[in-house]
Amino acid sequence: MGNASGFYGDRSDALREMLTGGELDVLTGDYLAELTMLILGRDRLKDPGAGYARTFLRQLEDCLGLAQERGVRIVTNAGGLNPAGLADAVRTLADRLGIPVRVAHVEGDDLTAAHPGSLAAHAYLGGFGIAECLRAGADVVVTGRVTDAALVTGPAAAHFGWRPQEYDRLAGAVVAGHVLECGTQATGGNYAFFNEASGDLRRPGFPLAELHEDGSCVITKHPGTGGFVDVGTVTAQLLYETGGARYAGPDVTARLDTVRLSQDGPDRVRIEGVRGEAPPPTLKVGRNRLGGFRNEVVFVLTGLDIEAKADLVQEQMADALAKSPPQEARWELVRTDRADADTEETASALLRLVVRDQDQEAVGRALSGAAVELALASYPGFHVLAPPGKGAPYGVFEDVYVPQGEVPHVAVLHDGRRIPVPPAQDTLALQDPPRPPLPEPLPAGPTRRAPLGLVAGARSGDKGGNANVGVWVRSDEAWRWLAHTLTVDTFRHLIPESRELTVTRHLLPNLRAVNFTVEGILGRGVAAQHRFDPQAKALGEWLRSRHLDIPEALL
Numbered sequence: 001m002g003n004a005s006g007f008y009g010d011r012s013d014a015l016r017e018m019l020t021g022g023e024l025d026v027l028t029g030d031y032l033a034e035l036t037m038l039i040l041g042r043d044r045l046k047d048p049g050a051g052y053a054r055t056f057l058r059q060l061e062d063c064l065g066l067a068q069e070r071g072v073r074i075v076t077n078a079g080g081l082n083p084a085g086l087a088d089a090v091r092t093l094a095d096r097l098g099i100p101v102r103v104a105h106v107e108g109d110d111l112t113a114a115h116p117g118s119l120a121a122h123a124y125l126g127g128f129g130i131a132e133c134l135r136a137g138a139d140v141v142v143t144g145r146v147t148d149a150a151l152v153t154g155p156a157a158a159h160f161g162w163r164p165q166e167y168d169r170l171a172g173a174v175v176a177g178h179v180l181e182c183g184t185q186a187t188g189g190n191y192a193f194f195n196e197a198s199g200d201l202r203r204p205g206f207p208l209a210e211l212h213e214d215g216s217c218v219i220t221k222h223p224g225t226g227g228f229v230d231v232g233t234v235t236a237q238l239l240y241e242t243g244g245a246r247y248a249g250p251d252v253t254a255r256l257d258t259v260r261l262s263q264d265g266p267d268r269v270r271i272e273g274v275r276g277e278a279p280p281p282t283l284k285v286g287r288n289r290l291g292g293f294r295n296e297v298v299f300v301l302t303g304l305d306i307e308a309k310a311d312l313v314q315e316q317m318a319d320a321l322a323k324s325p326p327q328e329a330r331w332e333l334v335r336t337d338r339a340d341a342d343t344e345e346t347a348s349a350l351l352r353l354v355v356r357d358q359d360q361e362a363v364g365r366a367l368s369g370a371a372v373e374l375a376l377a378s379y380p381g382f383h384v385l386a387p388p389g390k391g392a393p394y395g396v397f398e399d400v401y402v403p404q405g406e407v408p409h410v411a412v413l414h415d416g417r418r419i420p421v422p423p424a425q426d427t428l429a430l431q432d433p434p435r436p437p438l439p440e441p442l443p444a445g446p447t448r449r450a451p452l453g454l455v456a457g458a459r460s461g462d463k464g465g466n467a468n469v470g471v472w473v474r475s476d477e478a479w480r481w482l483a484h485t486l487t488v489d490t491f492r493h494l495i496p497e498s499r500e501l502t503v504t505r506h507l508l509p510n511l512r513a514v515n516f517t518v519e520g521i522l523g524r525g526v527a528a529q530h531r532f533d534p535q536a537k538a539l540g541e542w543l544r545s546r547h548l549d550i551p552e553a554l555l
Helices: 014-020 034-046 054-070 083-097 128-135 150-160 167-180 231-239 306-323 365-372 476-485 488-494 539-545
Strands: 026-029 073-076 103-107 120-123 140-142 207-211 217-221 246-248 253-255 260-263 269-272 275-277 282-302 328-334 348-357 392-403 410-412 418-420 447-451 456-463 466-473 503-508 513-518 547-551
Touching (some): 014 054, 026 150, 034 120, 034 282, 073 128, 073 150, 083 103, 103 128, 128 140, 150 167, 167 207, 167 246, 231 466, 231 513, 306 348, 466 539, 488 503
Parallel strands (some): 026 073, 073 140, 103 140
Antiparallel strands (some): 120 282, 246 253, 260 269, 282 392, 328 348
16 A cells, blocks of 8 residues: 655655556555645635645546556545545546546545534544445545545455454554655655665655555555655654554554564564554544634844844834734744854844734734834834735634544445445543553763754654654663653753643653653644744754753763
8 A cells, every 4th residue: 555645735746656666556645634624625615616635636637547557546535625526526537538437435524514613624534434435346535534544444444354343453554554644754754864864865755555464564665766764764653643652543542552663674664563442432523713814024133133123123013013902912033143144144033923813904904014114214124024914814723522423424435325334333432551661761871961863853743732742762772761861841841832831741662752742832723823833843853952961872
């Protein structure tokens, strides 16, 4: 099983590359994220027939015949908010190209009508609707909002004949799906130790999973493609956007603390030992709504007296902010300047003013106009990065949970038959597993003040308003140090933003990793643009750059 898309906007030629690069039975494409659902919701406001990833159709026009020739089935969540619409569009495309294709889709995830005020509200479905479509002979299966891993668990269940209670096998497929879902992040993309890479990272190949009937798998890539696959790249992706040891989904709860990784040859990592438990009784529902309006002005401060210049412009803008006070106004001084710089850019700092309000006028031209009026009356060297404009709408993401039985999961087969997919019969309320014992600490010895990233990798990401930061090391000795050193208190010290927030640490000894969840650091989700890095993509790299007393033996 391969992947040809990790997000809406990924490399457009990946579909052809995966179909021509080597052996393949099923090709998946993940196009959906929390922000994508909001974008598609706004598309649907303009055109009720929209709401799906149109780029998938363009890719398919070039490759549908190739997939048919090679007997590769395609499974994608590119249907977004309108899987039936995309399925019809694929049929129309196939008819125009003269290619006989059986197209099915999965629906029932759309709960927008039950959540007034939402632009889009969609339940995360599992993989058994996909499995029904494939068992009935579909060549292309289009879904809306399913879990990312469902794109793998569905085809695996169909191929191997797995039943819903075969939790260990399903959990293995979930782990494989989680590794594949973000495309080239499993083959060296966005990798902490990229400067030690054994492969060419200019154009990483997309990942493959050789999945076995017992749920174990080997993660690899097509021969001759860029990037590389090793235990580190797979560990990084396993930690991405996860939390504790129990990784819950609609079909199974996968125990990440049971995952065992081993290098199985060049560009091959074996994943085995994954245990599964019954899924929780509820499904996650992602709700996207318009949160209000936002505007931003970025003042450029160059050379000397940076802080005094920032104070002056804030005082000058105070009157405009007071005349029609927005609900939220935030100033942030970003010190990108350097002393005695040899370019103007590196001599400059950025002062950001971000305002939000339910009323567009409160953050509109009256405010941005006040900034423009300072052009000849403020600090020396006054200019802004872009002409200020009217306020733009921003979105808010929220998650809620509903009983599995309240969501009408339906497989719509290629011949039009509608097959209801029953909810999980056995469920288990999610609980934290027993805390694993800490390893023996390293013996005391000389230390050196140095960046954490010299010994540890990290990968971070967003889940609504929360961020996760997974940190791992590559030796047992480093694990003994990391588990005792990188505590919640140490994390809060290194990441000052988190000091007033709830931070939870999870130990994953098999991966030599700790995974932190920081609640509320992203405000109301990526679309609200609460902070400089709204998806926390670089939060882990910031953590790696912070200095600690590290044993010299590890350095």
